[in-house]
Amino acid sequence: MRDKDVLTAAYLKNNSRFADLLNGWLFGGRSVVRPEDIQELDSAEIRIRRDRVTGGVRTGKRYRDVIRRVALGMRFAVVCVEEQSEVDYTMPFRVIGYDLDRYEQQLRIRRQEHRERKDLKAEEYLSGISREDRFLPVVTLVLYFGKHWDGPRNLKDLLDLEGMLPEVRELLADYPVHVIEVGNYPYAEAFRTDLKLVFGFVQNADDKEKLRAFARAEEEALSELAEDAYDLISVMTGTEELDRIKKEKQERKGKVNMCKAIDDMLADAREEGRKETMNGLQEMIADAREEGRKETMNGLQEMIADAREEGESKGRNEERERIIQILVNDYFTSGISKENFCEKLQNMFSMDQKTAENYMKRFSG
16 A cells, blocks of 8 residues: 555544544534444455356455444444545546455355355355345445546446437446545534544645634644644645654654644745745846846947947048049049039949039049
8 A cells, every 4th residue: 555545544543533534424523423333344355256167266355445344323334435645537447346345255254154054045055145145335435635536426427328328328327436525625624533634734735824824723733633643634735844843843752733833834934935035036136247247248249349340431431532532633634524523423432413512622622
């Protein structure tokens, strides 16, 4: 079994809690089932399959999380609890298999009793039981600690019945899956043991403010929480900090101050948050400085490039004007007309007539 299964089994080993779970689930919190009405059964389920053709035998063994024989009214029933932290979409098949194994176990025991007594009539011998034999009903409860159960809740949820004739649908047997979603269970207040604290913590674990309010409301009970309840809460909610705090500050054997542990856990979270904030600010400052350096370097590079461009442009302009000046000086000795010379300047330097005339006036003196 996994750690969560083991912790659930250890926690519900206490008959007062098991009775409280059944009373809250089935009877609205009324004390119908008493701790003395509960008997522990072996969680091992032995499977024996006989091949009627070859006579061979196949055996197997599997374990249920929690299994009890419970007095419900004037009769007993076998009540099993399966812990689930994740949704299992084959749960109806699993529950049917588990329950069938328990029925077959009862059947094997009854057949063995009849063989030893040799009390079966001829027509009863083939089945191995008498006409009057009856068996304990088996009920399985799935205790789900995850966020939301969106899996099937009965056998028909897994069957492809679309387009099936109504008459045929009515023939199909169904098999329910009884799921208690711990995180969403609306009747946790009906519990009278520390089950209420386990359910309450799971329901508030994701919201620090709600968790703090829950701790304040249940301060007295949480300050005397049993260690197995503390461990179950720690594992089921994934709050490893609680386990660390327990090891550091456990007050006395078997009892843990959960209320104090919650305060310490939230204080650690706040401190961690402050550290993360400071680290974030420091990173932002460092990034800003680095960005500033990059911008400064980029600015310098742009300034240098602009200066080069400006120098090159200035040099080109000076060279151009020197050439124009030489041409203007030549104009006065060449005998070319003013109109033709202006046209020549316009073509050579891509300038308009007015600019060409201005150059002639500028360099003619």
